[in-house]
Structure formats: C-alpha cells, structure tokens
Amino acid sequence: MNNDPSAPGFWPALLQVLLTGTGQTLYMVSVALAITLIVGLPLGIVLVGTERGGLFAAPFGSRGLGIAINRVLDFIVNLGRSIPFIIVMIAIIPFTRLIVGTFIGTTAAIVPLSIVAIPFFARMVEIALKEIDPGLTEAAESLGATRGQIVWKVFVPEALPSIVLGLATTITSIINFSAMVGVVAGGGLGDVAFRYGYQGFNTPYIVAVIIVIFVIVQIIASVAALIARRLLHETSSQVSLSTLISFPTSRTQQSI
Amino acid sequence: MISLRNVSKTFGEGPRAVVALDDVSLEVARGEIFGVVGQSGAGKSTLIRTVNLLERPDSGTVIVDGVDLTAIGPGQLRLARQKIGMIFQHFNLLSSRTVRGNVEFALEVTGADRRERRRRADEILDLVGLTDKAESYSNQLSGGQKQRVGIARALAAEPTVLLSDEATSALDPETTRSILDLIRTINEQLGLTVLLITHEMDVVKAICDSAALLERGRIVEQGRLVELISRPGSRLAGELFPLGAVPPHVGSTIIDITFSGGSADRPVIAQLARTHGLDVSILGAIIETIGGNQAGRTRLELPGEPAVNAAAIADLRSQGLLVEVLGGAAA
Numbered sequence: 103m104n105n106d107p108s109a110p111g112f113w114p115a116l117l118q119v120l121l122t123g124t125g126q127t128l129y130m131v132s133v134a135l136a137i138t139l140i141v142g143l144p145l146g147i148v149l150v151g152t153e154r155g156g157l158f159a160a161p162f163g164s165r166g167l168g169i170a171i172n173r174v175l176d177f178i179v180n181l182g183r184s185i186p187f188i189i190v191m192i193a194i195i196p197f198t199r200l201i202v203g204t205f206i207g208t209t210a211a212i213v214p215l216s217i218v219a220i221p222f223f224a225r226m227v228e229i230a231l232k233e234i235d236p237g238l239t240e241a242a243e244s245l246g247a248t249r250g251q252i253v254w255k256v257f258v259p260e261a262l263p264s265i266v267l268g269l270a271t272t273i274t275s276i277i278n279f280s281a282m283v284g285v286v287a288g289g290g291l292g293d294v295a296f297r298y299g300y301q302g303f304n305t306p307y308i309v310a311v312i313i314v315i316f317v318i319v320q321i322i323a324s325v326a327a328l329i330a331r332r333l334l335h336e337t338s339s340q341v342s343l344s345t346l347i348s349f350p351t352s353r354t355q356q357s358i
Numbered sequence: 359m360i361s362l363r364n365v366s367k368t369f370g371e372g373p374r375a376v377v378a379l380d381d382v383s384l385e386v387a388r389g390e391i392f393g394v395v396g397q398s399g400a401g402k403s404t405l406i407r408t409v410n411l412l413e414r415p416d417s418g419t420v421i422v423d424g425v426d427l428t429a430i431g432p433g434q435l436r437l438a439r440q441k442i443g444m445i446f447q448h449f450n451l452l453s454s455r456t457v458r459g460n461v462e463f464a465l466e467v468t469g470a471d472r473r474e475r476r477r478r479a480d481e482i483l484d485l486v487g488l489t490d491k492a493e494s495y496s497n498q499l500s501g502g503q504k505q506r507v508g509i510a511r512a513l514a515a516e517p518t519v520l521l522s523d524e525a526t527s528a529l530d531p532e533t534t535r536s537i538l539d540l541i542r543t544i545n546e547q548l549g550l551t552v553l554l555i556t557h558e559m560d561v562v563k564a565i566c567d568s569a570a571l572l573e574r575g576r577i578v579e580q581g582r583l584v585e586l587i588s589r590p591g592s593r594l595a596g597e598l599f600p601l602g603a604v605p606p607h608v609g610s611t612i613i614d615i616t617f618s619g620g621s622a623d624r625p626v627i628a629q630l631a632r633t634h635g636l637d638v639s640i641l642g643a644i645i646e647t648i649g650g651n652q653a654g655r656t657r658l659e660l661p662g663e664p665a666v667n668a669a670a671i672a673d674l675r676s677q678g679l680l681v682e683v684l685g686g687a688a689a
Binding site: 235237238240241242243244245246247248251255256259260262333334335 | 410412435436437438439440442443444446448450451452453454455463464466467468495497498511512515521
C-alpha cells in the first residue's frame, strides 16, 4: 500500500477506497433503516397502545394479554438496547446465517444493524407518541373513529415531527454501529479507517473517513430538522434548528 | 333525546375509590339546550363522557335518540357516536391538519368520499364563519376560532346531539359570548339537542332551556329554567339571581320576590307601599332574560309590624308572585 501522500497515485487510490467504503456504508445503513422503520414503528405503536388506558390496552377483550404484550416487548426493547453492538453481532451469528445464508460480508451485517436499531427507534416512536395529547384520541373516539383510523390519522401524523427527528438520531446511531462491522468483514467506512488508516499507518485515510461521516450526519440532521419544521407548520422564526435537533436527543438520554 | 337512568361510576377500588356519579338520572328533551352545573370535582366531566360512552358507567343505562348505548357492540357504538358531536374545553384539534382537514377528518370516519367531504366541510365552515381560515393550521388560530373549528368538526357528520364539555371555559368573556351565540344558533337552525356542562352559571343563564345541579356525583335539582325560578327554595334559581347573604335584621321582615313573565312589568313595589303603608326598602335586585323571558328577583325589607308584613306578603302571593321569607317575624 502507498503511504506517501506526495507519491503519484496516492490520492486516486484513497478516493477509490473511500468511494467503495461510502457505498457499503450507505447500502448497509439504508437497508437496515428501511427494516427498522417497518418493524420499529409498529413496535413503538404497540408499546404505547398496550399501556394502561391505551388504544390496545385489552386486545381481544383481555387486559391481561395487553399487559403481557407490553411487558414482553418492553423487555425485548430494553435487552436490545443494553447489549453492546459488537456482542450482538457475534451473538446473533446463527440467526444471521439463517436469514442471509452467511454471516460474513456487507449484506450479512445488515441483520445485526437492524436488530440493534429497531429497539432504539421503537423507543423514539414510543416517546413521540406519548407526547400526543390524550384529548386528541378522545376527540377521534367521539367522532366514531376505529382504532386503525386513530393510529394512522391521529397518532402517526401528530407524532410525525418527533418521529422524523427520532429517525435522524436512529440513522446516526446506525452509522455509528456500522463502523464496527469490519469484524464480520462487512466493509464500510469504519473498516476503511481501521484497516487502511490504523493498521496501514495511513492517517489521511482516517481523516478522510471522519470528514465523509461528519458530512453525512450533518446532512441527515439538517434535512430531518427541515422536514420536522415543515410538519409543525411554523415559521422559521418560531422554532430554531438547534432546539429541534437537541430535543429528541435529550429525551432519549432520559429514557435510557 | 338523551336519557340517563340510574347511572353510577366509581373510579379506583377499595378505600381509595372515588364515586364520580351516584345514581344519576337525567332527561334531555329533543331540541333543548340542557346545562349541567357544578363545581370542579362534582362529576360533570364524567357525566358528559358517559353520554357517548367515552366513559362506560358501572351500572345504569344511557339512551340517546332511542338507542341504548350500553347494550350495543363496539361497531354499532362507533356508528352511534357519529351522530353525537362533542366539543372540548381544550378544542382537541389535530395540529397535523388544516382547519378544513380537521373537519374532513370527521367525514373520513363516516366514509364519505373526497368530493362529498370537501363540499360538506366548506358548507359547515361557512356556517361557523371560518371560510377564510380553511387552509390555516390550528397554531395560527385564536381560542375562539379553534372552538369554532371544534364545533364545525362536531357538526360535520350531521349529528342529532351536541355535547359540550366546558367548551367556553378556556375563552375570554367576549369570545365565550360569541361561541354561546353560535351554539344557540345551531341549536335553533339545525334542531340540535345540546347537553353542556359548565361551572359558570352565566353560561346557563345565557343559553340554556333546562338545567341540572350536580353535587358530589348526584343530581340535586333539575328542570326547565322557567319552572326553576318560580320553585320555592330552588338552589339553581338562587344561583341565577345571586342576591348574596341575608343582612342582619332587627324588627323587620326580609323577603325575596321572584318576578317572571308578565309580573315583571307591573309596579309591584309601589303598589305594596301604597296599599299597606309600608316604607319598603330595596336591598337588592336582579333582572335577567332567562329562557327568552324577563325574570327577576328583588330583596325587600318590610319595616312594619308582623301582622302588617304578613298581610302584605299574602297580598303579593295572591298576585301570583313567588315570595320567600328570609328573616324576621312574618307569620
């Protein structure tokens, strides 16, 4: 490997490696994110719904079942959130192999990434939904709305600004975790920094990775804040960008 | 139109149980505005929420427009609720939707198609005077405007009953007035039966045909206002004409005379002074328009001998006036 920045071919090689790494990271993160959304959103809704007085407090007329579902899901979410990612990755290798066919490589890495991101996002959704005024549910019920209508026409749209911000935080944490998938030969930007930069004694690679990740996270945070602000129907003077970004993060820390 | 029969509701269990409603029976006639008054904690909110079964009573029946809501399944209950509009103290509007979107939400629930929703929403927004705010979001509206949206949403599915849960309690007096006028207008124009709860007697005075007094979960008194004001010892009437505490009296008799209908126009006091030779003092007086009629209550001090005073009171009663003796010798 070429370690001399002034040597011919150093920068084109770095660019090539960086592009491949970025591509792998974006691939892992976006697929894991899609899975997280599909599983985490309903999970968060069920978590809130099965609480005392919730929309699904007594599924099939049984409050006991509601309590059971709530306890089990809450336990799973806590478990998923408390185990360090690198251990999750190793521990679920049999599961990953079952689903993807192998536990090695970028695609296989999506499984542990999703497993860790789903509970994280589900908590974000739970927090966002709990912010909704119970009066809105009551108003919808008074109009004769079904539970499905309440979920999709009241819960989700009303919580959407917070959910979008929670999603941005979730993406950031998936990117964070994805830097570790080099352990299972998952590639990505973390792997570039570790193998080319650290093990290859090549500092410019580390710096380049930091810059790329920083830019990606900044873009995501800004876009999320913009969308959330749009959804709140407020003018830019009423809500500052920083309050929007810091809001869900501080809430999350409390919930941990 | 609305009939609660022996409705009871208790929250919690054991020694910490709170009885919110204790064997409450209530009859609201079709087309009238019925007000339930009581202090906070009296059970008003629970009472109105049992009418559309947002709160299911422990016992008793709730009949709205001939349907016993406590006896039907969830699907039928949802259909019944579409015909029972409800407005709230804190409006409970969806912030994710425009004014029109909030109204259309009620119609999405009933399954109306897009064009019908739009047509009906615009029609009802015109009725509540918010046509120019159709595209606004609730955080761009004043309190009064928000409640108008709440009313529009409640009326969108053309209910037969409107429930009002302290709808004006978060509003300033002027806005309260305009919202009450609106409720009165829709009551008259659409023939809607209105059940409202409030802690403000002024609301009852302004628009109600009938009223009930709720105290610690029990209905203490109920009836049409015109009857209540001529009912001796009525506490609701006392609240309607707050003349305050009876002042100390020595050697004189203090009476309250309630006028209603035609008697409000007659020179009763002047006659009293002339006929019985009494130097009558007026201690207090209130005239109100209640249920569309002039009604009033006057507190008088009669300085005469017991026999003279008794004769004067008998004379007043013979003219069909309600006279209540509050203090002093009169028998």
